[in-house]
Amino acid sequence: MSKLFGDYIRAKREALRKDNPEYSIRKVAQRIGIHHSYLSKIERGEPASLSGKRVVALAGELGENPGLLMIMSGKVPESLRRAVFRDPEWVIEVLSRIEDDADR
Structure with missing residues (x-):
């Protein structure tokens, strides 16, 4: 994943977390079926990849358009x-x- 994608995801998740603690990195990662350290890598723009299924799940969690996140993630x-x-x-x-x- 790219740094741009990671920054975008982190910003969206953190904005949601301000009003709801259910958007901690651990809880979001758990709900989409990955380890929190892996989501952290993605948010930092380190080499990591999400399957299309996980990108769609992440979009659902963040209230984003799945197609948009797929494109942003390089899929x-x-x-x-x-x-x-x-x-x-x-x-x-x-x-x-x-x-x-x-x-x-």
Whole structure:
């Protein structure tokens, strides 16, 4: 996982934890089925990987869109893969706009 992904996850989890102690790193990790030290590695951006199933579970825990977290984690959801095959030109156009915006 990347540092950007880890920072994003940590920020989301910590924001939820301010109002609810159920969002401690230990409790979130336990609910998605991983060890808390592994989630800590991910949040620090150290080399670690989550399966698609675990990314979706983490999204559910954090109230995030699963597809968004899949993309942020470097995985491509099956629904997006299908969209690419349905209309590759449209995807290229959208990606170009995203890249142009990122360059600003």
